[in-house]
Every structure is written in structure tokens, then in C-alpha cells.
Amino acid sequence: MVQLHELILRDAHQSMLATRMRTEDMLPIADKLDQVGYFSMEVWGGATFDVAIRYLNENPWERLRKLKEAMPNTPMQMLERAMNIVAYWNFPDDIVKKFIHLAKKNGVDYFRIFDALNDLRNMEVPIKTAKEVGAHVQACLSYTISPVHTVDYFVEKFIELEKMGADSLCIKDMAGMISPKRAYDIIKGVKDAGVKIPIDLHSHYTSGMTGMAYQRAVEAGVDILDTAISPISGGTAAPPTESVVAALKDTEWDTGYDLKLLIDIRKYFLKVWDKYRHLHRFNALKFDPSVTLHQIPGGMLSNLIFQLEQQGAHDKYQEILEETARVRAELGYPPLVTPTSQVVGVQAVMNVLHGRYEVIPKETKEYCKGMYGRPPAPIKPEIMKKVLGPNWKEEVIDCRPSDLLEPMWEKRKSELKEYPDIELTDENIMIYAIYPQVGLKFLKGEAQAEFTSDQLPLPINHPLTRAMVKQSFPEVKEIWLETEPPERRVSTPQIPTEYEVEVDGELFEVKVVPTGGFTVAAATASTPEKPKEIEGGVKSPMQGTILKVKVKKGDKVKVGDVLATIEAMKMEQEIKAEKAGEVKEIYIKEGDTVSSGDIIMQIL
Ligand code: MN
Numbered sequence: 001m002v003q004l005h006e007l008i009l010r011d012a013h014q015s016m017l018a019t020r021m022r023t024e025d026m027l028p029i030a031d032k033l034d035q036v037g038y039f040s041m042e043v044w045g046g047a048t049f050d051v052a053i054r055y056l057n058e059n060p061w062e063r064l065r066k067l068k069e070a071m072p073n074t075p076m077q078m079l080e081r082a083m084n085i086v087a088y089w090n091f092p093d094d095i096v097k098k099f100i101h102l103a104k105k106n107g108v109d110y111f112r113i114f115d116a117l118n119d120l121r122n123m124e125v126p127i128k129t130a131k132e133v134g135a136h137v138q139a140c141l142s143y144t145i146s147p148v149h150t151v152d153y154f155v156e157k158f159i160e161l162e163k164m165g166a167d168s169l170c171i172k173d174m175a176g177m178i179s180p181k182r183a184y185d186i187i188k189g190v191k192d193a194g195v196k197i198p199i200d201l202h203s204h205y206t207s208g209m210t211g212m213a214y215q216r217a218v219e220a221g222v223d224i225l226d227t228a229i230s231p232i233s234g235g236t237a238a239p240p241t242e243s244v245v246a247a248l249k250d251t252e253w254d255t256g257y258d259l260k261l262l263i264d265i266r267k268y269f270l271k272v273w274d275k276y277r278h279l280h281r282f283n284a285l286k287f288d289p290s291v292t293l294h295q296i297p298g299g300m301l302s303n304l305i306f307q308l309e310q311q312g313a314h315d316k317y318q319e320i321l322e323e324t325a326r327v328r329a330e331l332g333y334p335p336l337v338t339p340t341s342q343v344v345g346v347q348a349v350m351n352v353l354h355g356r357y358e359v360i361p362k363e364t365k366e367y368c369k370g371m372y373g374r375p376p377a378p379i380k381p382e383i384m385k386k387v388l389g390p391n392w393k394e395e396v397i398d399c400r401p402s403d404l405l406e407p408m409w410e411k412r413k414s415e416l417k418e419y420p421d422i423e424l425t426d427e428n429i430m431i432y433a434i435y436p437q438v439g440l441k442f443l444k445g446e447a448q449a450e451f452t453s454d455q456l457p458l459p460i461n462h463p464l465t466r467a468m469v470k471q472s473f474p475e476v477k478e479i480w481l482e483t484e485p486p487e488r489r490v491s492t493p494q495i496p497t498e499y500e501v502e503v504d505g506e507l508f509e510v511k512v513v514p515t516g517g518f519t520v521a522a523a524t525a526s527t528p529e530k531p532k533e534i535e536g537g538v539k540s541p542m543q544g545t546i547l548k549v550k551v552k553k554g555d556k557v558k559v560g561d562v563l564a565t566i567e568a569m570k571m572e573q574e575i576k577a578e579k580a581g582e583v584k585e586i587y588i589k590e591g592d593t594v595s596s597g598d599i600i601m602q603i604l
Pocket of ligand 1: 011173204
């Protein structure tokens, strides 16, 4: 018998609907889902925590409690990113431990724990803690293809994870690249090595060969498969639950699940799918077998194309593909999953736009220092020298990255005490500890729930609608109704989220905000208008948001001084002075969006 792990309440909508499914969409069907008899149900973790507080004005802890109450018979699982927990950066051990305690207390039964680099040191603390609180630990390895990621590599690490106390294992093929042969060989290898605990295969349909991979996995003795109810399956999401159940029926691997009940559940999720139709992306629904060739995950690929477009270099597509593969090899073949996919992707874009390793984002440096964990293969000295400088050896850490972090819980707790209106519960402190800005806004009651398709003030194909969608979902490049004729499907305009509107001869600045309405921006302290060309003009090397302005008018700077930091492609980079002189004028302020080549300062 094979069992299924159901993804409809987490990975499915994270893959297809930008993680926007709400608790109100889940509860009406919870009772039916609870009757299926799944191995477990994924309900939490990944991006759901962030999206709930950032876009849905929903308390993620409350979702967990409500789902637990509504599905008492099904083990509830969360995806836990080792020391990144449910975010994208490293947290100290005290936060990781506390988080797992709270998650268990609020309803998580199974913890699926993974590390982007498969550095088992990063997984030790969460595994140990989850065991301590009496939860089931599903230890997970990120799947990728490279000369170091052999079948033996995976088998050896799985044996190690069993020794570390895991209750079950999982191959996390987040990019949907696993071939039938690889799936068979790894699972067979694990079984032949005498591993006793069950093994699960998690994949996405991206490559188009996942159904075959699942069949071979079953033949090799896989115990659990990851699937999602069909309306939010296929393409960049997982294989459909009902189809897998039907395919295994009357075989020795029969799940025993009630297909009629599943089809009932399917009908419900068709409506949920339609509720978020402004988020449908045709390309996400299609197979992309090119992944088998270039091995870049679909999500990362569309992000790279988007970044190129933003930097005005969409003609460099082929070059980017090749450079991504080169950078990944040079950085020791990290699996391309958040956050390492970001490190590799942005470095590749920088290399193509500015020359190889001429611009090095902070994240690449951190990665090479070992702050994400140990790269799967060693990085060559010449690359280390380029990234970290001639004294690179002194910068590299040998310990677990978390060993360098100060405990954070008490500090965050006392900071939150400054807000007497916020109830000082452990759950609230955790929201604030993990997402200090967005979390605080949520806790203060200032967050607003985003629109759904029916609440859009304008037709879905209207340019302003697209601009609104684009502001919330930079990865969405084109939206249209499926019923629309192809000639009317126009690409989303390039982020025109701010407009100047004339009303009775007076000029207003109008901002499109993601809550569905329009706000008229208040007059803000303005900076002088950016000149096109000017003597001593410092240009922004890329499109992005100014995070910090590090100098003020009148400051004397020398070559290499940091003038400002800019966030581009979700990464922070420094803009440095190329000439010494005095800061004569500053044309930007923190929070401004700049384009590549915009003059941000004058230094003479
Ligand atoms: Mn996934």
C-alpha cells in the first residue's frame, strides 16, 4: 500500500496561486479532507506564514488552530526550512526551538525539515527539538542534479538522517526535475541499504515526466507520494491526487482512498481556483521539459527573465542560462532552491551585465563565507579570491552558521513590550521575531487583506488591474482571462503603479495599492529631480529600491566608500564611490525606486 501526503492547502497554492489561499477557503472542505485517510496533510510553513501576515491580514497561528480543530483525524504537517524556519535568513537556535514548540502546541503533528544545501548540521537543532516535543520528524533532502549529487550521496545522507532520529524521509524535488530512473535508483538504494523508516517522494509536474517517476518510485518501494487535488495540480504544482489514486487502484500499491469522495473535494477546489483567477498564469500550467536540459527550476527561470527585462537586457536570455550553470558549478553545485537559487541567479545576472564577478552582492559573499552552510562541493580558490578578496581564508567559517548568532527571543520580547496595545503572547512575539517590519504592522492591526478576483474594481484585463496585480506579484508578467481572445491578451505594462491624474486643473499623484483601491499619496519630502547627465553623477548600477543612503550632502568620500545600498532582485547590494570628492547633491531617498543608469548623486 502506498499513502499520500496532500499538498492542496500549502504547496499547491504556493506553486500556482502565489500562496494566496485563505483559511476561509480551507475550512468548508476540511471535514471531507479529513475523511480521506491521508498519511498527512500539509497545511503550514513555506511561504504561508509570510503571505498570511503580509497580504491576507490573517494570523497564521489561528489558521493552524482552526484547521487542527476541523481535521482532528489527519496528521498536520508543516514545511520547516531548518534555521530559516519560515523566512529566508538565518535565525539563532533559541528562535528555532521556540518556534517548533509553538507550532506543535498550536497543531503541527509532523515537521518536514530541510536545508537548502543539505548541510545536516543545519538540521540538527530542529530535528532534535521536534523529537523532544513529541512530533513526527520527516527529514528531507533537496534534490538536484550535479556531479556531486549522485545516488550514493542521497543514500548516505538518508542513512545519516535515520540515525539522527528521523521518523520518515523525503526527497524534495522542488524543481520537478527527477527522472523515473533517478527516482527508482535513490529509493531502491535507500531500501537496499536497510533503512527502516518510510520514504516519501515530493515532486512537481514541471518536466512532464513526474507521473512516470512516481510509478518507478512505487516500484522501488516508496511509501508515500506527494500530490494535490487536481484543480491546483500539474504544471509547476504536484501530480493530481485523484489520478494517482486511480492509477494505483487494484494494484498491490492501492491507496484504498475513496475516489468518489476525492472527486467531491475536487468540485470544491474548482471554485477556489476560480476565486483567484487574476493569479492564473498560463505558463505555470504548461510542462517545461527544457528543465531536463538546463536544470534551472521553473520559478527561478521566470524570475531570471523578469530580472533581465527589468535591467533592460532581455536579449541576454541564452547567455544567462549558460552563466547560471557556470556560476552554480563554481559555487559548489548548490541545489537551486530558496535562498541559494537567489544567490546563484543574481550573481549570474550581475556577471552577464557587468562582467564576471565585477559586482558581487552581499549574499554571494555570505554564501562563500559559509553563512548558508557548507556548499556541496568545495569552491575553487580563484573564485573565493574574486568574491572575498585576497584574505578569503580568514573570512571563511568552519562552524555551523547558527553558532555565530546571538540569542534573539528575549530581545524581541522586550522590544514588543513597547507596544502596549499588542498582546504579549509567545505567538505574537514569534510573528514579530521572524518578520519584524511586516509582523509589527500586522500586530498593530494595520495590515489589510488583499483583493480577490471578484473584488477587483476594474475588469481583469484592464491595464490598471494588471498594474495592481503586478505590484503584488512581480513574478506575474501576463494575466488575462482564459476566455479572452489571444489578440486581446496584452503584456502587463512595466510597473506603472503611480500615475499623475488631473482633476479640475489640479495635479494629483495617484498610487495603485494592492488592497484594491486607489490612494492619493500625500506630498512627501521630495528630493531634487534626477538629472539625465551631470558632471560627477553617480549612476545606479541596476533597477531596485534604495534601502539606505549612507552619506549626506557635504560629506567627503573616498574611492570605495559606500554611498547607498540598493535592494535589487531581493538582494542587498552596495553602491560605492568610484571617485573621491564631496557629495554635492543627492537625488534619492530611502525607499525610492531607481532604474538602471539613474543618477542618484553628484560627487565632485
Ligand atoms: Mn514543493
